[in-house]
Amino acid sequence: MAGSLISALDLRLPAATGKRPARLAQLVVGSLVDAIVARRIAPQSVLPPESALSAAFEVSRITVREAVKLLEAKGLVSVRHGVGAVVNADTEWNLLDADVLAAAMRHDENVTLLDELVGVRVALESDLAAQAALNADATDLAEIEGLYHRLESQLREPEAFIVSDVEFHDRIMAASGNRLARSIVGTVHSQARTSLRYQGHPSVQDVTVTNREHAKILERLLDRDAxxxxxxxxxxxxxxxxxxxxxxA
Incomplete structure (x- = not known):
């Protein structure tokens, strides 16, 4: 059983010769996170014992032990006395953890997670925009309007537009005064933007439509229409x- 689970892992760690990374546990974690999220190791499976993982990854048992603790902190496994590290169902995973979220997006073949992420943005950012309409001061509104005009000047430069687009949304969230919600959106959105399937390849026409929508948001903010x-x-x-x-897919 342990052998079949070992075969599901990506064991491509740096060679034993030469300089080894100080945080080998992170490299072990990366392989295990990917295997669990990709379902190469099924929920309720028990990870191979420390000795087997130590030999497979060519690291010390202390390194493996640290890696398992990190997996537990990410919600991917539960360590049970007398049993070992048991893989949790995806309902237990911490999807706000950068490693887990990145792996989940890599293996999101049906775009389900990205749809959920957009749903989170809709729920939180719409509320933050409403709060910004009430809480923004004159400086906030001037800076948001300035970002809108910068976006307008970048309509023929979609790559630059995308960067300014993130700033526009974040400045509105900052003006809301809700730091926690802004942090949650920032965490999931920054990771999502590393995925081409999320970001896409916007055309000049796409960003032109996008900025028309930005204009409507800006107008409502300036009118204090929450x-x-x-x-x-x-x-x-x-x-x-x-x-x-x-x-x-």
């Missing part, structure tokens, strides 16, 4: 995702 700002933000995020959403 409900309107929330609705405009929700409509924009859904519309932008519908334009770039990839066809599931």
């Amino acid at each position: 409900a309107g700002a929330g609705t405009a933000m929700a409509d924009h995020i859904r519309s932008a995702w519908s334009r770039r959403r990839p066809t599931p």
Whole structure:
């Protein structure tokens, strides 16, 4: 059993000769995270014992022990006395953990996770836009408007537009005053943006439509229209995702 689980892992660690990374446990974790999230190691399976993992990865048992602790902190395994490290169901995973989220997106063949991520953005960012309409001061509004005009100047440069687009959304969230919600959106969005399936390849036409939607958000913010700002933000995020959403595998 342990042998079949070992074969599911990516054992490509740096060669034993030469300089070895100080944090070998992180490399072991990377392989185990990918194997668990990809379902190469099924839920309720028990990870191979320390001795087997130590030999397979060519690291010390202390390194393996540290790696298992990190997996437990990420919600991927539960260590049971007398049993070992048992792989948890995906309902237990910490998807706000950068390693888990990155692996989950790599193996999100049906785009289910990306759809969920967009749903989180709609729920939180629409509320943050509504709060910004009420809480933003004159400096906040001037900076948001300045970012909108920068975006308008970048319509023929989609790659630059994408960077400024992130700043536009983040500046609105900052103006809301809700630090926790802004942090959650920032965590999931920054990881999602590393995926081409999420980011897509926007054209000049795409970013032109996007900035028209930004104009509606800005107008509602300047009018101090909380409900309107929330609705405009929700409509924009859904519309932008519908334009770039990839066809599931």
